[in-house]
Every structure is written in structure tokens, then in C-alpha cells.
Amino acid sequence: MKMLSTKATCNSHGQDSSYFLGWEAYEKNPFDEASNPKGIIQMGLAENQLSFDLLESWLTKNPDAASFKRDGQSIFRELALFQDYHGLPAFKKALVEFMAEIRGNKVTFEANNIVLTAGATSANETLMFCLAEAGDAFLLPTPYYPGFDRDLKWRTGVEIVPIHCTSSNGFQVTRPALEQAYKEAEARNLRVKGVLVTNPSNPLGTTMSRHELDLVFDFITSKGIHLISDEIYSGTVFGSPGFVSAMEVLRERSSKEEEVWKRVHIVYSLSKDLGLPGFRVGAIYSNDDMVVAAATKMSSFGLVSSQTQYLLSAMLSDKKFTRNYITENQRRLKQRQKMLVSGLEKAGINCLDSNAGLFCWVDMRHLLESDTFESELELWKKIVYEVGLNISPGSSCHCSEPGWFRLCFANMSESTLKLAIRRLKSFVAELRSAASPNAQSQLNNDNKFCKNIKKNIFTKWVFRLSVQEANRKLQHER
Numbered sequence: 181m182k183m184l185s186t187k188a189t190c191n192s193h194g195q196d197s198s199y200f201l202g203w204e205a206y207e208k209n210p211f212d213e214a215s216n217p218k219g220i221i222q223m224g225l226a227e228n229q230l231s232f233d234l235l236e237s238w239l240t241k242n243p244d245a246a247s248f249k250r251d252g253q254s255i256f257r258e259l260a261l262f263q264d265y266h267g268l269p270a271f272k273k274a275l276v277e278f279m280a281e282i283r284g285n286k287v288t289f290e291a292n293n294i295v296l297t298a299g300a301t302s303a304n305e306t307l308m309f310c311l312a313e314a315g316d317a318f319l320l321p322t323p324y325y326p327g328f329d330r331d332l333k334w335r336t337g338v339e340i341v342p343i344h345c346t347s348s349n350g351f352q353v354t355r356p357a358l359e360q361a362y363k364e365a366e367a368r369n370l371r372v373k374g375v376l377v378t379n380p381s382n383p384l385g386t387t388m389s390r391h392e393l394d395l396v397f398d399f400i401t402s403k404g405i406h407l408i409s410d411e412i413y414s415g416t417v418f419g420s421p422g423f424v425s426a427m428e429v430l431r432e433r434s435s436k437e438e439e440v441w442k443r444v445h446i447v448y449s450l451s452k453d454l455g456l457p458g459f460r461v462g463a464i465y466s467n468d469d470m471v472v473a474a475a476t477k478m479s480s481f482g483l484v485s486s487q488t489q490y491l492l493s494a495m496l497s498d499k500k501f502t503r504n505y506i507t508e509n510q511r512r513l514k515q516r517q518k519m520l521v522s523g524l525e526k527a528g529i530n531c532l533d534s535n536a537g538l539f540c541w542v543d544m545r546h547l548l549e550s551d552t553f554e555s556e557l558e559l560w561k562k563i564v565y566e567v568g569l570n571i572s573p574g575s576s577c578h579c580s581e582p583g584w585f586r587l588c589f590a591n592m593s594e595s596t597l598k599l600a601i602r603r604l605k606s607f608v609a610e611l612r613s614a615a616s617p618n619a620q621s622q623l624n625n626d627n628k629f630c631k632n633i634k635k636n637i638f639t640k641w642v643f644r645l646s647v648q649e650a651n652r653k654l655q656h657e658r
Contacts, residue, residue, distance in 0.1 A: 187335065200326075202560075202570040211568065213596065221600045224570040226382060226538045227591035228416070228455035230516060231509040235454070238501050245494035248487060259486045265479050267296040271489035274496035275463060279448055281502060282415040287428045289465055295475040296489075298482035299462040300412045300449035301331050304376075306482075307445055307464060308336040310474045311406050317341045317370040318408070319361045321353050323541075323577035323584070325382045332376070341365045341372070344580050347543075350532060351384055353377070353392045358399045374406030374443075375399065380413040380423065383577050383586035384541045385517075385534030387417055393429045397440075406443045412462075415453030415506055418514035419535035427465070442468035450492070452538065453509070459488050513538070513590060516597070520589045523601035527608045538590040542571075545583030547611060556582040567607045569600055 202224050211219035239246050248256045269291065276289035297303040312318065314337025320328065321343040332338055343361040345351040358375075365372045375396060379388045388396075400407045409426035417423040430444045446465040451457035461484050464475050496502060520540055521531050532541040548555040553575045560573040563585075574584035589597055 202564055202572065205564050206570040209568075211596070218568060220564065220568045220570050221596060221603075222570050222591065223587045223589075223600060224572045225591045226452065226588050227457060228452055228509075228513075228538050229592070230455075230512040230590050231505065232455055234501075234505050234508060235456075235495075238495060238498070242494060242498075245491050248490060255490070259490055263483060263486055265296075265476060265483055267294075267484065268486060268489040268493060270497075271493035272296070274493045276465075278496045278502055279414075279465075281499075282453065282506060283423065283425050283428065287425055287431060289427070293465055293467060293472055295464040295466075295472055295479055296484045297462040297464060297475075297479050298460040298484060299451060299457070300410065300447050301327070301462070302460075302479075302482040303447045303449070303462040303464045304328070304331045304408070304410065305336060306475050306478045307408055307447070307471075308332050308338045309478060310471050311408075311445075312336070312338045312373040313371075314338065315370065316373045317365045317368075318373060319343050319358070319365065319375045321345050321351075321357075321377060321381075323351065323383055323574055323579035325378060326572065326576045326578075328376075338373075339365075339368075339370055341368075341370065342578055342580075343375070347532075347581055347584075350386070351381075351541075352389065353395060355395050355399070358395065362403065372403065372405055374408060376408040376410065377426075378410040378413070379426070380411075380417060380536035382413060382537060383539060383572065384532060385537035385539055386532065386541075387421060387423050387536050389421065390424055390429070393424060393426065397429060397433060400443065401440050404439075406445065408445050408447060410447040412447065412449040412452050413537050414448070416510070416513055416538060417536040418510040418517065421535065423536065442466075442471075445471065454505075456492075459492070460484060461488060461492065516589050516594075519594070519597060520587065520601065523598070524587075524604070527601070527605035529604070529608065539586050539588040542585045542587050543583065544585055545581070547608065548583050551582055553582045559583075560585070563604070563607065567603050569603060 203222075206220045206222050206224070209219045210216065211221045244250070244252065248254060248259055272291040272294055275296075276291050276294055280288050295303075295306075297306060308318070317339040318332065319341050322345055324342075328340065332340060341361050341364055343353060343357050345353060345357060362372055377388065377396060379393075380386060381388070396407060407426060411425060414423050414425065425446070426444055427446055430441065434441050444467070447462070448465065449462040450459065451461070460482075464472075466472050466475070517534065517540065524531060524540075524542060528546075530543050532543070534540055544559065545551075547559055549558070556573055556575055560571070563569050563571055569587075572586040574582065574586075577584075577586065592600075
């Protein structure tokens with residue numbers, strides 16, 4: 181008798197993606213400046229630690245919030261016993277005001293239209309359950325966040341059909357790409373229920389232009405489908421052009437009577453902008469009362485604790501703090517991104533021009549032995565095990581062009597980032613040296629990073645499967 185369910189044993193979670201395999205390698209040999217200085221540096225984690233001191237300073241100045249007190253009196257019992265899946269009214273109000281502030285108060289949000297979820301992962305999956313049946317499809321521009329294969333598909337049965345974007349125009353969405361993805365879905369007998377975009381983009385680190393947003397809105401209007409705009413990086417925009425929310429475009433283009441008004445939904449989280457992924461605070465915003473009602477009921481499977489809501493309602497209601505935090509966080513992100521881009525340029529590596537996010541989209545196509553995903557994965561393995569950097573290969577993000585990689589810069593200290601850049605610079609220099617005659621012996625003697633790193637942590641069959649799957653995908657998509 182089979183002891184586990186089909187869902188528990190299926191392979192659609194995506195855990196064997198190179199994105200997650202790199203994490204496993206890091207966890208087995210993590211870099212530590214003191215105890216393991218030759219370990220693997222984690223550059224595959226989009227986590228914002230640059231402004232954590234601002235949060236800690238606020239907590240020090242506001243001890244009542246962290247101690248669950250109101251006017252000096254403990255409300256611990258009240259918070260510990262209360263749990264309503266509609267959420268604390270004070271927190272929902274503070275959250276929608278914070279969302280508006282990030283968007284320059286160009287658009288406002290109604291607290292009654294927001295559904296609290298345990299992070300953006302839960303928000304996106306909940307929307308899949310609300311908007312689509314198993315076997316339906318959502319169209320996603322490539323490259324996209326590798327976790328979407330898990331978040332959108334694994335438990336819902338919803339399919340993802342890629343909207344292929346290319347480096348020729350900076351990976352921007354085009355009308356032909358939208359139409360081609362729709363035709364591909366039809367050819368697979370999939371009913372398209374909507375488009376999901378990440379704005380700002382993970383992994384590109386760019387905001388969508390108004391032209392792209394208008395294309396997407398025209399498309400969903402003509403097809404009568406939904407738009408989900410994942411805007412969890414909206415507060416990380418540190419350069420021009422600025423951020424334009426889908427809700428801002430919707431209000432400029434539509435009246436509340438139009439049907440499209442109910443078919444645009446926003447996903448948000450405090451994991452990236454405030455650097456609080458451990459608090460598991462996400463949200464769905466929708467103008468459709470039926471979606472809000474259904475998502476609210478579903479949220480009972482992934483609630484945000486009342487204690488967390490109380491603490492954050494106090495923090496986000498402090499307008500002086502939020503204004504300073506947003507400005508200073510963006511300044512620090514810009515400085516750190518500039519450091520990575522400049523360091524890579526000195527190593528002979530360019531990045532896609534970016535203005536947001538916690539990462540850079542890095543062009544290493546010139547380092548490939550051949551223009552294949554097999555060559556990309558070989559380069560990735562060298563960078564992970566020999567150089568000691570966990571980065572995310574473009575194939576894990578469903579990029580259609582081999583040789584692009586995502587490198588995160590906000591989850592480490594400045595000194596660690598400088599070390600990572602030095603390692604990569606040395607690696608590129610060694611590759612160039614190895615390309616010259618009689619250089620192989622010198623390369624073997626001079627490699628400073630690989631001698632204490634295990635190169636064969638993963639079994640060969642995993643990599644064969646990853647390579648075969650990536651190449652099959654490239655052949656199919658072309």
C-alpha cells in the first residue's frame with residue numbers, strides 16, 4: 181500500500197532546481213569571516229540587511245510595542261488569545277498607508293480591500309486558488325523568480341507559460357511576446373486566466389516602464405483575463421525611472437464601473453522593503469469583493485500572528501520613521517549596488533542597467549565555452565565550488581539565453597561583498613590565463629579558493645537531469 185499521497189511524492193516542487201541546489205551547497209560549507217573564511221559566500225539570497233539598524237533603533241525607542249504594551253499596560257493576553265483572519269484593523273490601516281507612501285502617495289489603498297497572508301508566497305498561491313482551476317495557465321515574463329514554480333504550480337495545479345523576453349531590449353515585455361505566449365498556451369489546450377508580472381523585477385532589478393504596463397493592460401483587457409502585479413520590491417527602487425504601480429495605471433485608465441477594475445490584483449510583502457522575511461507578512465490587494473472574501477477565508481491556512489501585527493502597526497504608524505527609513509534604505513541600496521556593478525566591471529563583467537531590487541542581473545555569456553545551458557551550468561558549478569560563491573544561473577530563472585546570472589548584494593556585509601568581488605575577479609583572470617598556451621599548470625598551482633572546497637557534493641545524475649531539462653526547454657522554446 182502506498183504510504184504517501186501523490187502530492188507529497190510528486191516532483192513539481194522545483195526543489196531540484198539549480199537555484200535550490202546552490203543553497204544546499206552553501207548550507208554545507210557556509211562562509212564565516214572568522215571560522216570558515218574559505219567557505220561559500222551566499223549571493224543567492226534576496227534578503228535586505230542593509231537597514232536593519234534602523235529597525236533596531238526604532239525598537240529601542242519604542243519599548244512598549246515590542247513588549248506588547250498599550251499606554252504602559254500589558255496587552256499580551258489580548259493578543260495571545262485573539263486571532264481573526266480578517267486581521268487587526270490598526271495594522272491593515274497602517275499597511276495600506278505604508279504602501280501608498282512607497283508609491284509617493286500617487287495612489288491610495290482601501291483597508292477593506294486587503295487580505296493578510298503569511299508572506300508573498302502565500303499571497304500568490306492564494307490568488308491562484310481564487311482565480312484559476314487546476315490545468316489553467318498564467319503567463320509570466322522571463323526571466324522570473326525560480327520559486328514561482330513552487331508557489332504558483334505545486335499545490336494548485338496551475339500551469340506557467342513563459343512570455344519570452346530577451347536581452348536585445350533589456351528583457352522588456354513586448355506585444356509579440358505576449359501574443360506568442362498566449363498562442364503557445366492555446367496549442368497546449370490550456371485556458372489562460374491571467375498574466376503575472378513582478379514589478380520591480382526579480383531577477384532583473386528593473387522597474388517596468390509605463391509603455392510595458394500599458395501593453396500588458398491592453399493585452400489583459402482584450403483577452404478578458406486577470407493581471408497579478410507582484411510588487412514586493414516596490415520600496416527598493418533607488419534610481420530612475422521611478423516605480424509605477426499597476427494600481428496607479430489602473431486608476432488612470434479605468435473607471436470603477438469597467439470590468440477590468442476587478443481583474444487587477446496586487447501582491448505585497450514586508451519581507452524585502454523592511455527586511456522582515458521571518459515575520460511572514462504578505463498581502464493581497466483587490467478591487468473584487470468576491471476575490472477579497474474568498475482569499476480572506478483561505479488566509480486562515482496562513483495567518484499573520486496578532487503579536488506581529490500589533491508590533492508592525494505601531495512601527496508603520498510612525499510616519500517620521502517610515503519616511504526616514506524609505507529614503508535611507510534606498511540610498512544604501514544604491515550605494516551597495518554601485519559597489520557590485522563597479523567591482524564586476526573591473527573584472528570584465530557587465531550587468532543589466534538596474535534601478536531597484538537587492539540583486540544584479542549579470543552577463544557572463546563571454547565566459548561560456550559554448551552558447552548552451554550545459555555550458556552555463558558548468559560555469560555555475562565552477563563559481564559555486566571553486567570560487568566559493570552561490571549565485572543563481574539564468575536557467576533556474578527560465579531565461580531563454582544562456583550565460584546570465586543573478587547576484588544578490590544586500591544580504592551581507594560590505595567586507596564580504598568586497599571579498600566576493602575579489603574572488604570572482606581572480607577567477608576571471610585565471611580563465612583568461614588558462615586560455616593562453618602552457619597556462620594550465622599555472623592555473624592549477626595558483627587557484628586559492630578551490631583546494632578546501634568539495635567539488636562533488638551533488639550526485640552526477642542531478643546535474644545531468646538539470647542540463648537535459650534546460651536544453652530540452654531551450655529547444656522547445658526556440
